[in-house]
Amino acid sequence: MTREQLGVLNALDAAKTQWYHFTAIVIAGMGFFTDAYDLFCISLVTKLLGRIYYHVDGAPKPGTLPPNVAAAVNGVAFVGTLTGQLFFGWLGDKMGRKKVYGITLILMVVCSIASGLSFGKSPKGVMATLCFFRFWLGFGIGGDYPLSATIMSEYANKKTRGAFVSAVFAMQGFGILGGGIVALIVSAAFDHAFKAPAYAVNPAASTVPQADYIWRMILMFGAIPAALTYYWRMKMPETARYTALVAKNAKQAAADMSKVLNVALKAEEDKVIQLAGSQANSFGLFSREFMKRHGLHLLGTTSTWFLLDIAFYSQNLFQKDIFSAIGWIPPAASMNAIHEVYKIAKAQTLIALCSTVPGYWFTVAFIDRMGRFTIQLMGFFFMTVFMFALAIPYHHWTLKPNRIGFVIMYSLTFFFANFGPNATTFVLPAELFPARLRSTCHGISAASGKAGAIVGAFGFLYAAQSRDPTKTDAGYPPGIGIRYSLIMLGVINFFGLLFTFLVPESKGKSLEELTGENDDESGETELQTGPTRTIPV
Template structure:
């Protein structure tokens, strides 16, 4: 590796943890906070939208109180799934663009897109249910498009800023903000719904509730969706102030002096540079393309591993997240819908979301943050997939017994059942815990580490898009299946098998703990001293020589 690059990367890899690391975590993490909030807050309000826009007005005309509405399956799937489709497209597009234009230039575009579309989702307009839903889906698609760009860019920026010793924990900390976003989504929905119940003195258990809560309920779901723009706005200035990553500037643009100057600002120390290497573009003969045989030989199996494991994980993870509104009543965490008005149902559903996030989802993320650089990515991923499979198998096979078929008191406000609902809730929570202290975190970390700098954002975007394909499968297929008799039980058993499949595909993904990005991707050999097929394929100790390698023939 040339002396200039060697000095820059050595300074980055060996830098002590300092303020700029935590600042980068917050700036990149707030994007993920926004992503999670926007994607999962919809779960708290979809039933409310169904009650408000899909009740039968003929009941009211006939003098009968209208019954609560219910979203048709295809409409429910569209509302929850369209943002995931946008996310998939955004991951591919912005991942590619991040390698072409640079991480920083694209980073601001994604944030502006998220802010605008979060606000627009809340003002979805129309004079009929169909037009309101159509405009909501339109804006949520583009919201997802912006969210998709945040996946590869946040992960790659953090990996390229981080030091070698704690890189996994820093990337995991950025992703852990997803858990905080889910937590806050439940909290905001709770606060807004309870505020409206108190302000308008609405009886939460009023039976004739559809028309009496429609004006207030219509404001509730709009405010909840629009709040997603707030954290993105707050971090825009600091995101624009972040310098381009030194690894991109040095390895892709070839400007070592600028890379050193940018890093000197954040590291608060000078990086010695030789005057003879001011600006040197990347030699095209030392690179290989994404579709080349050389890439397939070096990283083909790695890309297959990161993509398949993320796909399988998201089939299960989003399947659980998007069906919470159907599973919570079975666990005893949620009163029966027939006993609540529309706004009270939002409060109870969001409270259940908040509790599961607080005691299961968020702790799982932070266990990964603190342990990923100690025990490694692969062990955490394997253990997570295996434990998810076990707990989901138990829930699925014992679903009837855990849930209980009959309620002790059919007139009760809450659904006290003959089954072991507390045990059900514990198993359900443990599934989320091991998803996040497991593959939901590691599938985000590893693709930001194992690919060369010029393809790192693109390959992370491809891996993430594979995951969203799994989430879309859950949104459009699994949710429809759960509406059938016995569907939830069979779906959970199927998801258990999916997790077990992910366990075996994880062996395609290499361990990256304690190694520099250039060693992992093979760039230390390609640019600096010894040939070979890359550090993952060739597990020899890193060559510390700084002489320039012969050029590698382009495939």
């Protein structure tokens, strides 16, 4: 049996879309713009780092980062992000969402600047310093995931909650696009100012000294959007759901939301005390009661996010290698270092503009109509199909006339990742768990995703570079290791599709309906997971 809902929460659930909804989307979303920019801009400059710090004068080819260094530079931010998601997710439930919301931005601003100022007497020293600062940058980024998702879900009304939370996450697409645009502008400006001959003509001059400024400027730009958002984050009131259901302060919750909604709300202290004393609001994360009510949900959100991020981050971080392998980006030896950055940024920007960004906003448009379950299932299905379609006839796609077809199909995997599980895995953990555990469970789910990103960053790097030792380069198509990597990613997406059946549908329900926080002692609620299947909460 369900108790009567608190008036302040009813008001939030029933509120029409207002200015404060859009304000919250922008404030939380700019954090995600910065997150994506900082995480993915490194892929634009790793080849440049190899040319600058690992080029040997007189060598027949441009310098490249050794595999272990490349893996560290690409993956260390994910290790920091995973740690930050767990720590700040837990802290957000202990101290409140707002109190720790500004700390994440400060970390992101300071560490973005520090990453660009990385120093050292040797190449190893510069790379070690860069990895140190990118770890702490990732730590701040990690905190943004559970806090932004939880704040937006607790502010939103139940009718359009999915669109609002996914709109925050959709800013990630603009962050990826922004990284490409900044890299294009910076590299074009330097290429124009400091003309360097092609590598094949003059190896020693192919990387002008000024190229060292390019990667530093690209990394440091990430501090700007984060810094601009800090003031507005500090002005946001604590969410009513945390204040009323976790802090047990009915007066403060009513006062805060009266200002936000511009309506008079009553402080219902008796109801808050009654809710606080119920079994539905007393069990802990590691209790048998939590496992009974939400164990399958947590398994569903962690497993699907883990599998999704192996594929998604592998694709994003190493698309430059894939495009080089199929010949869409010219060989490094045919370009100077600055022009190579420009070419890589151009390819990433085109993919982001044509598929990544539209995919996010298709989810925003349809998530409250189609539902989370349907979109996630559809996304995993098409990602699986397109991965196999690229991998099985891989040699066909390496032929010059077919390269555009490869790029189009590769772009479609990004589109259905974002009009699919990349968005829904972010939305669902912010809806399915009780207020006092919501940020923690979102942090656990997101950290599981970043564990997948680490697998992708380290594992795909080595797999994509693998070669058959029995064959020579002359008779062996470039990037043959990429083919088997794409097959593996297709298999991973298929398993993501299967684990999606553990995730319930949350469309159109209030957060308290989904979590059972208003239930009596039995706490039995049913959530629909498909056309006919139900899972007890």
